[in-house]
Amino acid sequence: xxxxxxxxxxxxxxxxxxxxxxxxxxxxxxxxxxxxxxxxxxxxxxxxxxxxxxxxxxxxxxxxxx
Amino acid sequence: xxxxxxxxxxxxxxxxxxxxxxxxxxxxxxxxxxxxxxxxxxxxxxxxxxxxxxxxxxxxxxxxxxxxxxxxxxxxxxxxxxxxxxxxxxxxxxxxxxxxxxxxxxxxxxxxxxxxxxxxxxxxxxxxxxxxxxxxxxxxxxxxxxxxxxxxxxxxxxxxxxxxxxxxxxxxxxxxxxxxxxxxxxxxxxxxxxxxxxxxxxxxxxxxxxxxxxxxxxxxxxxxxxxxxxxxxxxxxxxxxxxxxxxxxxxxxxxxxxxxxxxxxxxxxxxxxxxxxxxxxxxxxxxxxxxxxxxxxxxxxxxxxxxxxxxxxxxxxxxxxxxxxxxxxxxx
Numbered sequence: 001x002x003x004x005x006x007x008x009x010x011x012x013x014x015x016x017x018x019x020x021x022x023x024x025x026x027x028x029x030x031x032x033x034x035x036x037x038x039x040x041x042x043x044x045x046x047x048x049x050x051x052x053x054x055x056x057x058x059x060x061x062x063x064x065x066x
Numbered sequence: 067x068x069x070x071x072x073x074x075x076x077x078x079x080x081x082x083x084x085x086x087x088x089x090x091x092x093x094x095x096x097x098x099x100x101x102x103x104x105x106x107x108x109x110x111x112x113x114x115x116x117x118x119x120x121x122x123x124x125x126x127x128x129x130x131x132x133x134x135x136x137x138x139x140x141x142x143x144x145x146x147x148x149x150x151x152x153x154x155x156x157x158x159x160x161x162x163x164x165x166x167x168x169x170x171x172x173x174x175x176x177x178x179x180x181x182x183x184x185x186x187x188x189x190x191x192x193x194x195x196x197x198x199x200x201x202x203x204x205x206x207x208x209x210x211x212x213x214x215x216x217x218x219x220x221x222x223x224x225x226x227x228x229x230x231x232x233x234x235x236x237x238x239x240x241x242x243x244x245x246x247x248x249x250x251x252x253x254x255x256x257x258x259x260x261x262x263x264x265x266x267x268x269x270x271x272x273x274x275x276x277x278x279x280x281x282x283x284x285x286x287x288x289x290x291x292x293x294x295x296x297x298x299x300x301x302x303x304x305x306x307x308x309x310x311x312x313x314x315x316x317x318x319x320x321x322x323x324x325x326x327x328x329x330x331x332x333x334x335x336x337x338x339x340x341x342x343x344x345x346x347x348x349x350x351x352x353x354x355x356x357x358x359x360x361x362x363x364x365x366x367x368x369x370x371x372x373x374x375x376x377x378x379x380x381x382x383x384x385x386x387x388x389x390x391x392x393x394x395x396x397x398x
Contacts, residue, residue, distance in 0.1 A: 016115030024326040026312060031341045033318055037328040053387050 069373070076380070085396070117324045124280065124294060127303040128271035130236050132246045133229035135271060136264040138301040140226070142182035144219040147300040149182050156180040156296070163353040170353060178292055186297055190279045191267060200266045203259030210258070218258035225252045226264075233302060246272070315340050335359070 025036040067075075120126070128135040141147040145159075153160035155177040162171025191204055207215060226232070229248050236242040249268060253261045270276050280297065281288040298304040305314065313319035320337035323329035339345045339355045348354055370376050379385065386393050 017113050020114050020327050021118055021325040024312070024322075033312070034334075035312065035322055035326075035329065037323070037326050038321060038331045041328040042331055053384065056391075 073377075085392075114327070117327050119324045122298060122304055122307055123274075124271050124276045124297060125274040127298060127301060128268055128276070129242050129246075131232075131234070131301070131303050132242070132249045132268055132272075133226050133232045134302045136249055136268055137223055137226045137232070138297070139187055139264060139267055140219050140223045140260070141300065142186040142297070143188075144216060144223075145182065147182055149180055149296040149300050152296075157182075163350045165350060165353045165357050168353070180293060180296060185280070185293055187263070187267060190270060190276055191263060193279065194266060194270065197266065200262060203262040206259045207263060214258070217256070218260050221254065221256040221258075222252065222260035222264065225254065225257065235303070235306065316346070335362075 020037070027034050027036065027039060124135075138147065142150060145151070149156060151159045153162035154171040154175055157176060157180060161169060164170070164172070188204065188208065191200060194200055207218070210218070226249065229245075229252065231241070231245050231248075236245050246268065250261075250265050252264075267276070277294065280293040281291065283290055308314050308319065309317070311324045312322045313324070315337070318334075318337045318341065320340075321330050321333045336355065336359055339358055340351060345351045345354055365372070
């Protein structure tokens with residue numbers, strides 16, 4: 001029996017559902033370069049900012065009904 | 067009306083708020099925010115975990131690139147390595163980086179002394195005191211003139227530079243063994259005691275002993291990795307690993323992370339300067355970038371006092387979009 005089998009099961013139990021240890025893609029333009037994961041996070045932040053601007057404040061609907 | 071009169075009128079009008087007030091529970095808001103962030107942290111760590119890179123050690127370096135390892139050790143011995151010529155805080159070999167009359171490195175002095183030939187080669191080998199052949203070789207080397215030492219160093223370094231797979235990382239145990247054997251075969255009368263010294267140092271490093279020696283210090287817990295890191299940085303192994311993961315300074319590495327994990331995106335401006343001239347070609351790049359970022363930080367803090375810049379929120383009224391219901395009520 002593999003002496004590490006017990007350890008491997010334990011590691012697998014807590015392994016990430018999405019493994020991000022592989023190579024990242026990179027956006028390259030002249031001297032500019034940025035990893036795709038960084039770009040994804042920046043785009044998500046911008047989307048979140050836009051949503052925060054236009055989404056109604058919680059409780060506003062309640063107040064309007066009053 | 068002048069600019070000053072106009073802004074004074076706006077400020078005076080806003081001095082006393084006469085609009086409606088709304089109850090705001092900051093404790094409730096903070097509790098919700100902390101709860102959401104904590105939940106996000108747990109969910110994201112279950113989904114993505116964290117980077118799991120094997121540590122880069124002197125042992126892994128000496129096994130993967132034995133020829134590069136001994137070549138670097140020789141450069142530490144003869145004082146031609148990056149660390150040996152770095153200057154403060156490690157030694158006085160140079161004045162270090164400066165900007166105009168500001169010599170920060172020099173002012174703070176040698177706070178973390180590293181004597182490369184002693185710390186990386188001679189002292190670790192002296193510790194192997196049961197090996198009489200090695201101790202004899204060491205005595206021969208240390209008692210020789212500086213000119214003779216340099217001649218031995220150069221002859222050995224030239225031979226190592228021609229070793230097969232000098233710049234390649236071994237990918238299997240067999241490759242490691244054959245590359246190590248190629249280094250151990252290097253010999254010649256013009257190299258003096260260098261083949262014995264470097265052979266023993268290589269074996270010591272491959273067994274993990276050199277990592278332990280470089281970490282040893284007066285503290286109970288060994289947490290100072292400076293010597294190990296500087297030694298690794300002088301060789302080709304660590305820069306190769308960094309290049310593969312886009313972590314070099316020339317690759318915007320400051321904002322990257324290993325694997326496919328997002329990195330420190332907020333450092334984009336800091337690392338940006340290193341990509342353009344004059345920073346990318348300057349020997350004082352670090353201190354120049356620090357100065358530029360310091361200046362920009364001061365300007366950022368001074369935004370409320372900068373005419374034009376401080377008026378941007380008024381000219382681009384994003385706040386009206388956020389508080390649109392309030393302004394709609396005011397209009398109606």
